[in-house]
Amino acid sequence: MSSTSHVPAPLDATGLHIAAKLSAMIQCRTVSRPNRQDEDRAEFTKHVAVLNEHFPAIAGAVVQHTLGITGQLWHWRGADAAKPVVLMAHQDVVPVESEADWEHPPFAGLVADGRIHGRGTLDDKGDMACILQAADALAATGFIPGQDVYFFLGDCEETAGNTATEAVDFLRERGVTPWLVLDEGGAVAHQAFPGVKAPVGVIGVSEKGILDVLLEAHDAGGHASAPPAFGAVQRIARAIVRLQRKSFPANVHPVTGLMLKRLGSGAPALVRTGLGLLSRPGRAAGEVLARVGAEPAAMVRTTVATTELAGSDGINVLARRAAVTLNIRISVTESVDSVITGIRKRIADPKIKHTVLSASEPSPVSPVDCEQFALLEACMGHSHPEAIAVPYIMMAATDSRFFTGISGHVYRFAPLSMDKSQRGAIHGTNESVALAELVKGTAFYSRLLRSL
Numbered sequence: 001m002s003s004t005s006h007v008p009a010p011l012d013a014t015g016l017h018i019a020a021k022l023s024a025m026i027q028c029r030t031v032s033r034p035n036r037q038d039e040d041r042a043e044f045t046k047h048v049a050v051l052n053e054h055f056p057a058i059a060g061a062v063v064q065h066t067l068g069i070t071g072q073l074w075h076w077r078g079a080d081a082a083k084p085v086v087l088m089a090h091q092d093v094v095p096v097e098s099e100a101d102w103e104h105p106p107f108a109g110l111v112a113d114g115r116i117h118g119r120g121t122l123d124d125k126g127d128m129a130c131i132l133q134a135a136d137a138l139a140a141t142g143f144i145p146g147q148d149v150y151f152f153l154g155d156c157e158e159t160a161g162n163t164a165t166e167a168v169d170f171l172r173e174r175g176v177t178p179w180l181v182l183d184e185g186g187a188v189a190h191q192a193f194p195g196v197k198a199p200v201g202v203i204g205v206s207e208k209g210i211l212d213v214l215l216e217a218h219d220a221g222g223h224a225s226a227p228p229a230f231g232a233v234q235r236i237a238r239a240i241v242r243l244q245r246k247s248f249p250a251n252v253h254p255v256t257g258l259m260l261k262r263l264g265s266g267a268p269a270l271v272r273t274g275l276g277l278l279s280r281p282g283r284a285a286g287e288v289l290a291r292v293g294a295e296p297a298a299m300v301r302t303t304v305a306t307t308e309l310a311g312s313d314g315i316n317v318l319a320r321r322a323a324v325t326l327n328i329r330i331s332v333t334e335s336v337d338s339v340i341t342g343i344r345k346r347i348a349d350p351k352i353k354h355t356v357l358s359a360s361e362p363s364p365v366s367p368v369d370c371e372q373f374a375l376l377e378a379c380m381g382h383s384h385p386e387a388i389a390v391p392y393i394m395m396a397a398t399d400s401r402f403f404t405g406i407s408g409h410v411y412r413f414a415p416l417s418m419d420k421s422q423r424g425a426i427h428g429t430n431e432s433v434a435l436a437e438l439v440k441g442t443a444f445y446s447r448l449l450r451s452l
């Protein structure tokens with residue numbers, strides 16, 4: 001499905017025009033792999049060509065830089081360079097486990113039932129199509145943005161590759177300090193919070209840190225007919241139980257407090273009162289939220305998940321080594337070091353060895369009480385007037401965390417609304433986006449670009 005007309009429709013109320021472009025993007029199998037040699041380079045190259053072909057006005061108005069392998073940093077010179085803006089979306093997608101499980105083929109970009117189907121429609125090509133469509137329509141009229149705009153279209157976000165750091169270095173070397181960085185992350189969520197009927201536009205202002213740790217215990221091993229009272233397996237088991245018994249302290253961060261308070265405005269009186277009580281920053285409300293369920297608990301504390309276990313490899317053989325890996329999500333009030341100290345203290349066993357496999361600190365918290373956040377709220381009020389805008393701290397990681405090194409105003413929000421099943425389809429099966437949402441998303445970015 002390729003669009004031969006390069007004239008952007010000024011009124012694309014149906015979304016079909018932008019869907020045709022997104023379809024061409026979905027048909028490129030830009031699947032990222034941990035080992036980049038396993039990627040299909042031709043598909044990535046084709047994707048960049050598709051962007052140039054389907055968004056010709058903006059592609060011609062910018063200076064294009066290639067970073068990483070096929071990452072794109074496009075510079076659209078504005079009337080002023082004092083408050084540069086970075087708009088981000090990534091070109092790569094996660095693999096499809098089983099194409100047969102999909103209702104529509106994942107790399108066909110088919111339109112059916114008012115939606116466009118395929119891998120990347122929500123994460124993150126739909127968002128990218130909205131950004132580029134908004135810019136393309138403006139550029140076609142000769143529009144020049146009030147400020148410099150950079151479009152960063154990464155090529156290895158899903159595998160946490162290096163292109164984003166290259167983009168940050170590129171901007172830093174040129175003395176660019178972005179006034180605003182906007183990446184994927186939050187969205188307009190339906191049915192996300194019990195008791196809150198209105199859709200909620202969640203804008204990520206920070207990301208929890210991630211820490212992977214390997215715990216190991218060693219022992220003499222031997223034959224299982226004469227087991228010791230306390231071997232390597234018992235030692236690891238005890239450590240796991242201790243970590244589970246003494247979870248990290250729960251704390252309502254002021255951002256989470258503000259989120260709960262704003263959510264209350266869209267809820268019935270009883271729920272509003274409850275949310276008001278829970279929104280008080282500190283330990284008391286944190287402990288209550290931590291008991292509500294796994295998701296509220298993850299909002300208020302550092303979480304420790306025990307994932308891979310290893311022991312002996314024979315049924316009648318004692319383990320010489322027992323091990324467990326921990327996947328830890330660090331709350332923004334803690335650090336990698338403080339969490340490692342906390343883990344050691346909780347395990348209270350010097351015979352257990354720990355190895356840090358990978359670590360990234362929580363991101364600095366971008367302010368809510370500022371022009372940038374107000375601008376995002378205003379654009380959301382334009383595209384999704386029924387939504388309540390709330391700040392939140394993301395549990396997942398995005399490429400935007402690298403940009404906190406050059407900008408104090410990094411936000412994570414894609415202006416597409418999705419319900420629970422669509423959120424579940426991200427990285428899953430039957431990913432799709434409504435055409436009506438592509439129209440709204442484009443309106444969001446158009447408003448943003450015209451407001452600079």
Ligand SMILES: [Zn+2]
Nearest residue numbers: 123124157184
């Ligand atoms: Zn993504």
